[in-house]
Amino acid sequence: xxxxxxxxxxxxxxxxxxxxxxxxxxxxxxxxxxxxxxxxxxxxxxxxxxxxxxxxxxxxxxxxxxxxxxxxxxxxxxxxxxxxxxxxxxxxxxxxxxxxxxxxxxxxxxxxxxxxxxxxxxxxxxxxxxxxxxxxxxxxxxxxxxxxxxxxxxxxxxxxxxxxxxxxxxxxxxx
Numbered sequence: 001x002x003x004x005x006x007x008x009x010x011x012x013x014x015x016x017x018x019x020x021x022x023x024x025x026x027x028x029x030x031x032x033x034x035x036x037x038x039x040x041x042x043x044x045x046x047x048x049x050x051x052x053x054x055x056x057x058x059x060x061x062x063x064x065x066x067x068x069x070x071x072x073x074x075x076x077x078x079x080x081x082x083x084x085x086x087x088x089x090x091x092x093x094x095x096x097x098x099x100x101x102x103x104x105x106x107x108x109x110x111x112x113x114x115x116x117x118x119x120x121x122x123x124x125x126x127x128x129x130x131x132x133x134x135x136x137x138x139x140x141x142x143x144x145x146x147x148x149x150x151x152x153x154x155x156x157x158x159x160x161x162x163x164x165x166x167x168x169x170x171x172x173x174x175x
Contacts, residue, residue, distance in 0.1 A: 041076075041077065041078040041106065041108055041109060042076075042077055042078070043077060043078050043079070043080040043106065043135075043136055044074060044077040044078065044079050044080075044134065044136060044137065045136050045137060046136065046137040046138070047137055047138050047139070047140050048072070048074065048077070048079045048134050048136075048137065048138070048139050048140070049072075049073040049074060049139075049140045049142060050070055050071065050072060050073060050079070050082075050132055050139050050140070050141055050142070051070070051071040051073050051141075051142045051143070051144035051148065051150060052068050052069065052070050052071070052132075052141055052142075052143065052144060053068060053069040053143075053144060053145070053146055054143070055067070055068045055130070056068070057128070059121065061121075062120060062121050063118050063119060063120055063121060064088075064118075064119045064120075064121055064125070065116060065117070065118055065119075066086060066099075066116070066117040066119070066128075067114060067115070067116050067117075068084070068114075068115045068117075068130075069112055069113070069114055069115075069144075069146065069148075070082075070084070070107075070112065070113050070114075070115055071110065071111065071112040071113075071144060071148050072107045072108065072109055072110060072111050072112075073110075073142060073150075074109050074110075075109055075110065076109055077109060078106035078107060078108050078109065079103075079106065079107040079134050079139075080106045080107075080134060080135045080136060081102070081103075081134050081135025081136070082102070082103040082107050082132070082133075082134050082139075083100065083101070083102045083103075083132070083133050083134065084100070084101045084102075084115050084117070084130060084131070084132055085098060085099075085100050085101075085130065085131040085133075086098050086099050086100075086117045086119060086128055086129075086130055087128060087129045087130075087131070088119060088122065088125045088126075088127070088128045089125075089126060089127055089128070089129070090124040090125070090126050091124075091126045096122045096124050096125055097119055097120055097122050097125070098119060098128075099117040099118055099119045100117075101115045101116070101117055103115075110148075112148055
């Protein structure tokens, strides 16, 4: 019994010594101040506008991987509960397989994310379709470039083309 009591005391002394020594370690460089918490952004109610790039679909062994860049096109509202569904159909139009992606946090205004969908390969797969939705309504989709600009909208440089100088007319010849 005495052996076990000494063993308990020795363990307690080692525990106290290790925690006391840890507190006296040289101070490390001060860590950067944590970022201030983001300002609350109200969610979209009703129709949300989302831009997306052309889906990049590749077959990787036993699955098809589809990558899409998605951007919240709103300047003021966050999209809560964004969900992207991919459906694959056979040649007859019957559903074969698919996958779902759900964004776990609000998609902030002008924020761009990468969505990766993993679908098991089925020999009947012929074509696919995407469905976008969010917690508070419907989603309007707009095609965009990889830079996050709407595909149909001209760039700022193209919007105001430089005026060309008109060629000078030659003076008529006198006879």
